[in-house]
Amino acid sequence: MLTRRRDRILSIIIGEYVSKGVPVSSDVVARKGLGVSPATIRNEMIELEEEGYLVQPHTSAGRIPTDKGYRHYIESLMSYARLSRDEQFLIRHQFHQVERAVEEWTRLAAAILSGMVHNVALVTLPKPVEARLKHLELVSLQELLVLLVLVLKEAKLRQQMVTLEETVSQEELSASARKLTSAYAGLTASEIAAKDLKLTPVEEQVMKTAFQLMRNEEGEEYEEPYIDGLRHMLRQPEFASSDKIAAIMEMLEQKSLLKSFLPRVLTGEGVRVVIGRENKENVMRDCSVILTRYGIPGEVGGAIGVMGPTRMEYQRAIPTVSFLSTVMSELVSELYG
Amino acid sequence: MLTRRRDRILSIIIGEYVSKGVPVSSDVVARKGLGVSPATIRNEMIELEEEGYLVQPHTSAGRIPTDKGYRHYIESLMSYARLSRDEQFLIRHQFHQVERAVEEWTRLAAAILSGMVHNVALVTLPKPVEARLKHLELVSLQELLVLLVLVLKEAKLRQQMVTLEETVSQEELSASARKLTSAYAGLTASEIAAKDLKLTPVEEQVMKTAFQLMRNEEGEEYEEPYIDGLRHMLRQPEFASSDKIAAIMEMLEQKSLLKSFLPRVLTGEGVRVVIGRENKENVMRDCSVILTRYGIPGEVGGAIGVMGPTRMEYQRAIPTVSFLSTVMSELVSELYG
DNA sequence: CATTAGCACTCTAATGATGAGAGTGCTAAT
DNA sequence: ATTAGCACTCTCATCATTAGAGTGCTAATG
Numbered sequence: 001m002l003t004r005r006r007d008r009i010l011s012i013i014i015g016e017y018v019s020k021g022v023p024v025s026s027d028v029v030a031r032k033g034l035g036v037s038p039a040t041i042r043n044e045m046i047e048l049e050e051e052g053y054l055v056q057p058h059t060s061a062g063r064i065p066t067d068k069g070y071r072h073y074i075e076s077l078m079s080y081a082r083l084s085r086d087e088q089f090l091i092r093h094q095f096h097q098v099e100r101a102v103e104e105w106t107r108l109a110a111a112i113l114s115g116m117v118h119n120v121a122l123v124t125l126p127k128p129v130e131a132r133l134k135h136l137e138l139v140s141l142q143e144l145l146v147l148l149v150l151v152l153k154e155a156k157l158r159q160q161m162v163t164l165e166e167t168v169s170q171e172e173l174s175a176s177a178r179k180l181t182s183a184y185a186g187l188t189a190s191e192i193a194a195k196d197l198k199l200t201p202v203e204e205q206v207m208k209t210a211f212q213l214m215r216n217e218e219g220e221e222y223e224e225p226y227i228d229g230l231r232h233m234l235r236q237p238e239f240a241s242s243d244k245i246a247a248i249m250e251m252l253e254q255k256s257l258l259k260s261f262l263p264r265v266l267t268g269e270g271v272r273v274v275i276g277r278e279n280k281e282n283v284m285r286d287c288s289v290i291l292t293r294y295g296i297p298g299e300v301g302g303a304i305g306v307m308g309p310t311r312m313e314y315q316r317a318i319p320t321v322s323f324l325s326t327v328m329s330e331l332v333s334e335l336y337g
Numbered sequence: 338m339l340t341r342r343r344d345r346i347l348s349i350i351i352g353e354y355v356s357k358g359v360p361v362s363s364d365v366v367a368r369k370g371l372g373v374s375p376a377t378i379r380n381e382m383i384e385l386e387e388e389g390y391l392v393q394p395h396t397s398a399g400r401i402p403t404d405k406g407y408r409h410y411i412e413s414l415m416s417y418a419r420l421s422r423d424e425q426f427l428i429r430h431q432f433h434q435v436e437r438a439v440e441e442w443t444r445l446a447a448a449i450l451s452g453m454v455h456n457v458a459l460v461t462l463p464k465p466v467e468a469r470l471k472h473l474e475l476v477s478l479q480e481l482l483v484l485l486v487l488v489l490k491e492a493k494l495r496q497q498m499v500t501l502e503e504t505v506s507q508e509e510l511s512a513s514a515r516k517l518t519s520a521y522a523g524l525t526a527s528e529i530a531a532k533d534l535k536l537t538p539v540e541e542q543v544m545k546t547a548f549q550l551m552r553n554e555e556g557e558e559y560e561e562p563y564i565d566g567l568r569h570m571l572r573q574p575e576f577a578s579s580d581k582i583a584a585i586m587e588m589l590e591q592k593s594l595l596k597s598f599l600p601r602v603l604t605g606e607g608v609r610v611v612i613g614r615e616n617k618e619n620v621m622r623d624c625s626v627i628l629t630r631y632g633i634p635g636e637v638g639g640a641i642g643v644m645g646p647t648r649m650e651y652q653r654a655i656p657t658v659s660f661l662s663t664v665m666s667e668l669v670s671e672l673y674g
Numbered sequence: 675c676a677t678t679a680g681c682a683c684t685c686t687a688a689t690g691a692t693g694a695g696a697g698t699g700c701t702a703a704t
Numbered sequence: 705a706t707t708a709g710c711a712c713t714c715t716c717a718t719c720a721t722t723a724g725a726g727t728g729c730t731a732a733t734g
């Protein structure tokens with residue numbers, strides 16, 4: 001546990017370092033109205049360094065926060081930081097101005113978030129815990145080629161070409177589609193599989209494909225996220241070396257890494273902050289990630305978050321992520337009724 | 338017009354510079370089997386410099402090609418460069434291993450292209466010159482909320498929520514959908530508008546939305562492209578400074594710029610190469626873009642291309658872009674049958 | 675006349691020396 | 705417990721020096 005004053009000093013140092021990007025000297029801290037001299041601050045700083053909250057880049061430099069320092073700072077921040085009423089209103093307003101569609105919302109959320117925190121925003125599409133069929137349609141394209149269209153409960157479309165073994169007219173296809181829709185509407189993939197219905201071979205084939213498509217919708221993993229704001233993050237001085245940029249780019253373009261990265265962090269409620277070396281990936285050792293879920297627990301959910309250098313405006317980023325998650329939850333709830 | 342020998346020297350310099358990234362000296366050129374001494378090369382290089390094909394970064398450095406130099410080199414390249422049979426086969430093979438869907442093909446094309454040329458690949462979805470309706474479906478979501486699903490001729494789905502003014506049952510909606518489909522299937526947006534049919538108010542409303550959606554499909558502009566391979570481009574030494582990266586990132590993330598950028602380049606047939614300062618955008622002054630169209634002329638088309646530093650392996654990039662455009666054209670043709 | 679050997683010249687990039695400035699840690703006084 | 709004072713350390717910018725790369729020019733050559 002830190003004394004009140006050390007806590008205060010740590011906050012000041014983090015605040016200064018985050019905004020200026022330069023190691024913070026005892027002088028600067030002393031001028032922030034603590035009523036003590038730089039020498040006293042120095043003594044405290046030695047303590048804070050010994051306890052692992054601060055480090056010096058070199059002997060004659062000011063201090064910068066360690067991951068542990070940020071961690072402490074953030075814990076005390078999490079509870080009370082909120083966006084202002086005005087900002088909340090402004091954000092809500094923007095969502096009401098776009099198409100009523102999850103893709104649009106997700107894209108907008110990423111755009112707003114990245115713009116507000118000047119870093120990369122990651123937002124996945126909402127994904128239902130279990131896919132439920134709403135409607136099924138078959139459209140004949142060419143002789144043997146049929147387009148299978150699934151409308152899922154949450155107004156999501158999935159499509160897949162199916163190559164039939166025999167020619168079937170559009171009328172017959174429509175009849176089959178009607179039959180299958182009325183038989184299976186409202187069911188999940190497993191419920192559909194369980195139901196033993198008398199189907200024609202063509203219908204069998206269609207449902208096999210539909211089953212696959214629905215299975216793909218389920219699962220623990222989140223969708224591939226929308227990414228926005230790379231341009232902002234790259235302006236940060238910590239990304240002056242193009243090596244780091246390339247390494248991070250590699251991670252972001254390699255969907256596999258990203259996917260495996262998201263859910264691990266999100267087993268639990270509330271906003272998660274992963275700071276610097278707390279990240280498993282080595283390339284991320286100078287980055288922090290602020291992530292949270294949104295959606296309706298047990299029904300549908302997505303992830304929303306920010307990625308940026310460890311030296312990040314947590315004070316602003318955390319409430320922003322938090323608020324946007326709330327808004328996305330509301331929007332999704334509306335849609336899922 | 339250049340003499341045969343100067344042409345040869347220019348080629349060698351470009352070849353060397355592209356692979357090594359270092360100004361090329363007369364010695365290096367002389368060792369390439371021209372049968373003349375470095376001094377002769379130097380005399381030729383002076384000529385080439387005076388004619389604007391080469392420059393020296395500073396007095397005691399080798400030469401590097403100017404935009405004009407690259408331009409000349411490329412003109413002579415365009416005609417004969419092809420990918421090897423093996424590579425062609427390998428690429429085709431990969432396309433046959435993915436889902437039969439334009440999104441997959443587009444994504445894959447970007448992935449393959451960027452991997453092969455170690456730079457950024459841009460590929461837009463194919464876009465029809467005029468959207469033709471294939472099928473229309475209405476799915477009731479909530480009391481007044483209906484999902485309108487359009488299947489367009491090329492197996493493309495479009496969706497939009499419609500808020501009705503009165504409650505309509507799913508049966509009635511399906512009936513309307515059937516009616517509208519049989520009335521309008523195969524028609525373009527303008528043909529649909531021209532047809533004067535007796536519609537209920539709800540059907541009117543639906544068709545108004547459908548009309549809008551189809552109109553959005555048309556137009557001169559290409560779709561927003563799939564982008565892949567930033568990680569490769571960033572590894573190039575010319576992007577060591579993060580300023581440039583950020584500027585280019587800004588352009589790529591700002592869809593507006595990108596969209597306006599694509600079609601301007603693509604009024605015409607064949608592969609287009611825009612080198613360095615030939616680009617309108619100032620941030621692109623050290624970059625080249627290789628772009629071409631694919632699709633069925635007059636019916637459906639997209640753009641495919643590569644972006645990278647001016648010092649690019651044109652010899653490889655141009656035939657690769659060209660070949661992938663052919664493959665995409667074939668695939669799209671199959672689908673549009 | 676085209677080619678080329680020879681050479682002086684220029685410019686870069688790496689290295690090391692120097693000094694100012696920033697900020698510290700410690701000591702001793704309050 | 706706090707703080708003034710001060711020696712100490714390390715960075716960073718500047719400058720000088722030097723090796724090396726590659727040139728352009730001149731004069732000689734077949």
